Amino acid sequence: MTIDAIIEFLNRNLVNSQERPLNSSEMTILRGIWQYRTYKQIALEAGYSPDYFTNVVAPELFKRLCKLIGQRVTKKTCRALLENYVTTRVSPGSQTQSSSKIISNQPLSADKLAASPTEQEHSPRYPSGSVPIDSPYYIERAPVESLAYEEISKPGALVRIKAPQEMGKTSLMLRILDHANSQGYRTASLDLQQIDEDILNDLNRFLRWLCANLSHQLNLESKLDDYWDEDIGAKVSCTLYFQDYLLANINAPLVLALDEVNQLFEHPQVAKDVLPLLRSWHEEAKRLSHWQKLRLVVIHSTEIYVPLQLKQSPFNVGLPIQLDGFSLEQINQLANRYGVDWSEQDKIAQRLLDIVGGHPALIHITLYHLSREELTLEQLLEQTSGISRICNYHLQRHWARLEEQPELLMALTTVLKSTEPISLEPIITYKLSSMGLIKRLGNQVVSGCELYRQSFSKR
Numbered sequence: 001m002t003i004d005a006i007i008e009f010l011n012r013n014l015v016n017s018q019e020r021p022l023n024s025s026e027m028t029i030l031r032g033i034w035q036y037r038t039y040k041q042i043a044l045e046a047g048y049s050p051d052y053f054t055n056v057v058a059p060e061l062f063k064r065l066c067k068l069i070g071q072r073v074t075k076k077t078c079r080a081l082l083e084n085y086v087t088t089r090v091s092p093g094s095q096t097q098s099s100s101k102i103i104s105n106q107p108l109s110a111d112k113l114a115a116s117p118t119e120q121e122h123s124p125r126y127p128s129g130s131v132p133i134d135s136p137y138y139i140e141r142a143p144v145e146s147l148a149y150e151e152i153s154k155p156g157a158l159v160r161i162k163a164p165q166e167m168g169k170t171s172l173m174l175r176i177l178d179h180a181n182s183q184g185y186r187t188a189s190l191d192l193q194q195i196d197e198d199i200l201n202d203l204n205r206f207l208r209w210l211c212a213n214l215s216h217q218l219n220l221e222s223k224l225d226d227y228w229d230e231d232i233g234a235k236v237s238c239t240l241y242f243q244d245y246l247l248a249n250i251n252a253p254l255v256l257a258l259d260e261v262n263q264l265f266e267h268p269q270v271a272k273d274v275l276p277l278l279r280s281w282h283e284e285a286k287r288l289s290h291w292q293k294l295r296l297v298v299i300h301s302t303e304i305y306v307p308l309q310l311k312q313s314p315f316n317v318g319l320p321i322q323l324d325g326f327s328l329e330q331i332n333q334l335a336n337r338y339g340v341d342w343s344e345q346d347k348i349a350q351r352l353l354d355i356v357g358g359h360p361a362l363i364h365i366t367l368y369h370l371s372r373e374e375l376t377l378e379q380l381l382e383q384t385s386g387i388s389r390i391c392n393y394h395l396q397r398h399w400a401r402l403e404e405q406p407e408l409l410m411a412l413t414t415v416l417k418s419t420e421p422i423s424l425e426p427i428i429t430y431k432l433s434s435m436g437l438i439k440r441l442g443n444q445v446v447s448g449c450e451l452y453r454q455s456f457s458k459r
Contacts, residue, residue: 331349
């Protein structure tokens with residue numbers, strides 16, 4: 001039984017239990033367990049911090065699996081318990097789901113799980129997180145990819161990728177790093193969502209975290225104490241560590257991707273030092289050969305609201321890339337890859353565009369369920385309730401965050417009730433825009449899509 005079949009089965013049952021499906025980190029751990037790898041091996045190959053996988057992702061994953069299957073799950077027992085769980089819940093004679101149901105409470109049929117590896121490779125996985133490198137379901141947004149590949153070939157390059165959540169930023173980052181690897185470059189990626197809050201609040205600890213993680217990914221011994229000097233300060237110490245140790249000990253360009261940099265925006269005292277530091281490294285490439293090796297890819301969800309002078313900001317230099325929603329052509333292209341057969345392509349694609357606003361994650365989820373006949377074209381054309389149900393986790397995640405921040409909920413309510421674009425406070429706009437719940441039209445905003453308007457208005 002393949003791990004992909006098991007993951008698909010788990011995701012179906014999690015969704016049916018009104019739980020979120022496995023995210024990309026959790027699926028990465030499960031695939032690593034199936035290959036008998038350690039957390040450290042799994043994390044490094046995926047570009048994550050080993051401590052993050054060991055102390056954060058794995059415990060939460062096993063807690064969720066325990067709740068689902070009713071038994072205590074550990075790394076040692078995970079494989080046997082999950083294989084037994086799937087096997088005992090598959091009815092040999094079960095039939096394919098009826099297309100009249102949006103989501104069935106029945107697990108995958110036995111013939112589906114017993115499908116050949118070739119068939120399983122080409123059947124779509126439940127869309128969750130970034131799109132894997134080898135996936136046929138990644139849609140290029142030409143000329144974005146080629147521009148990014150060309151830019152990182154330049155000494156001291158800086159590429160800035162901006163878009164709301166779940167718009168494909170990390171998927172693009174993975175392809176930039178993969179292209180860099182194919183050119184013989186060294187690569188590393190750091191996700192700022194993984195950092196403890198107390199580290200984000202302390203400039204010295206943050207820069208040491210940055211250097212330590214990068215040393216680890218480059219397979220270099222950590223020598224922080226040899227370079228860190230409180231008399232010259234954390235920023236200069238960090239710069240010397242990069243220049244005289246990290247960059248001096250590699251013989252190829254280094255592409256460093258910093259994902260979710262907007263996490264820093266919530267900590268302006270640290271951000272106002274870190275962001276100009278990134279800018280200074282980019283500028284150093286104009287005069288120092290070591291810094292020409294460094295090519296930065298900075299990824300964030302929103303506009304920065306930390307006050308910086310123009311000459312300090314890394315967000316007005318380098319190549320800017322703004323990821324927008326899918327076009328009609330891209331929706332049709334993705335539908336073909338999912339094997340969704342629709343005769344009136346543009347009409348149906350336009351309907352999907354109207355409902356979810358071209359949002360890549362929501363389009364992936366909708367096409368996935370259409371391909372499995374859990375949502376019919378008639379339901380898609382006639383109502384939004386079908387899409388609301390299959391996108392329930394996405395909507396619940398946003399709603400939970402809105403309930404935690406009443407000022408965002410009040411502002412969004414005002415936007416949803418308005419028939420015209422309206423203005424909001426800059427920080428409110430920043431937060432709702434980062435969630436993808438609103439769209440900017442100049443200095444004003446409107447609802448992100450019809451699905452949000454209908455679903456959240458009812459609440």
